[in-house]
Amino acid sequence: MEHKPLARPPKSPACTGISTFMRLPLEKTLEDIDFAVCGVPFDSLVTFRPGTRFGPDAIRDAYGANLYSDAFGITLFDHIKGVDYGDVACQAGYIDYDFANIRHTVKEIASAGVIPIMIGGDHAMAYPELQGYKDAIGKVAILHFDSHSDTGYHEMPKDAPYNHGTPFKDAIEDDCIITEHSVQIGMRGLTSELAKDYSYAREHGMTVIPACELHEIGIKAAAKRIRKIIGDAPVFVTFDIDFLDPVYAPGTGTPEGGGFSTWQALELLRYSLIGKNFIGFDLVEVNPQYDSGDKTAQAGNRIAWEFLTLLACRKAGITKYEDFGE
Ligand SMILES: [Mn+2]
Numbered sequence: 001m002e003h004k005p006l007a008r009p010p011k012s013p014a015c016t017g018i019s020t021f022m023r024l025p026l027e028k029t030l031e032d033i034d035f036a037v038c039g040v041p042f043d044s045l046v047t048f049r050p051g052t053r054f055g056p057d058a059i060r061d062a063y064g065a066n067l068y069s070d071a072f073g074i075t076l077f078d079h080i081k082g083v084d085y086g087d088v089a090c091q092a093g094y095i096d097y098d099f100a101n102i103r104h105t106v107k108e109i110a111s112a113g114v115i116p117i118m119i120g121g122d123h124a125m126a127y128p129e130l131q132g133y134k135d136a137i138g139k140v141a142i143l144h145f146d147s148h149s150d151t152g153y154h155e156m157p158k159d160a161p162y163n164h165g166t167p168f169k170d171a172i173e174d175d176c177i178i179t180e181h182s183v184q185i186g187m188r189g190l191t192s193e194l195a196k197d198y199s200y201a202r203e204h205g206m207t208v209i210p211a212c213e214l215h216e217i218g219i220k221a222a223a224k225r226i227r228k229i230i231g232d233a234p235v236f237v238t239f240d241i242d243f244l245d246p247v248y249a250p251g252t253g254t255p256e257g258g259g260f261s262t263w264q265a266l267e268l269l270r271y272s273l274i275g276k277n278f279i280g281f282d283l284v285e286v287n288p289q290y291d292s293g294d295k296t297a298q299a300g301n302r303i304a305w306e307f308l309t310l311l312a313c314r315k316a317g318i319t320k321y322e323d324f325g326e
Pocket residue numbers: 123146147148150164240
């Protein structure tokens with residue numbers, strides 16, 4: 001089977017056929033591919049609005065048949081091959097079972113030298129993902145887009161320590177993250193609990209660039225800083241859709257105003273990651289139950305797609321975004 005999108009307009013429009021990510025073949029293989037997209041229908045650990053278990057399929061359905069990157073001037077599937085790997089088995093409320101399956105799936109994909117593209121799901125899944133990367137290739141750095149640091153809560157009961165606001169604290173405590181090469185960006189909100197999260201992240205060596213600072217310095221300056229910090233480290237890119245302003249992404253569990261546009265997110269991804277050693281990606285917290293006109297699912301699809309263009313650039317030997325149009 002050819003590991004490329006099946007739908008090619010006008011022969012086979014994107015609205016036809018069974019939904020897979022980008023109409024890639026639904027195939028449980030890791031041979032002769034560069035990436036595997038995998039759904040994680042998990043929302044057992046949200047603190048506010050549930051429904052992200054329906055995120056993976058909403059993002060699959062949101063595909064618009066886009067195969068060419070205007071920004072880099074390349075056709076993605078001239079350079080990369082991939083599959084829709086299906087969903088991780090998740091059973092609402094069975095946290096240990098779900099975490100084990102997520103960890104195993106990431107380990108399985110990454111061990112094969114294939115890039116996991118995990119589509120969530122609530123952000124708690126990032127902890128077992130990071131365990132899976134550690135199992136497969138060792139500790140990794142993170143580039144974390146979010147409106148929250150997700151390094152709280154600091155007084156969780158010992159027998160129920162996890163929620164979607166804790167994955168990076170969990171992963172730091174489990175020694176899964178190269179913190180000195182890690183960056184969290186887009187944080188906003190004025191609760192004292194969030195302020196504690198920042199200081200926890202910083203005390204453990206991570207760089208936090210809050211939303212107010214990113215608005216102030218702009219995308220290119222922030223990307224320069226990010227590039228310097230991540231250096232050559234293997235980087236897991238974890239993108240919480242609530243990095244975007246609720247205007248662009250209302251369908252999410254814990255929306256926060258004062259955020260960023262889809263375009264700013266795409267530019268920040270391009271400038272920060274082109275030519276870098278990224279090893280995996282996730283897109284989390286799309287909640288179609290609260291979406292409007294599928295705009296959040298569309299944005300999530302577009303952002304995951306952009307990550308694939310960066311992978312295509314790597315394969316095509318493109319290492320600089322600034323080269324475009326020069
Ligand atoms: Mn998050």
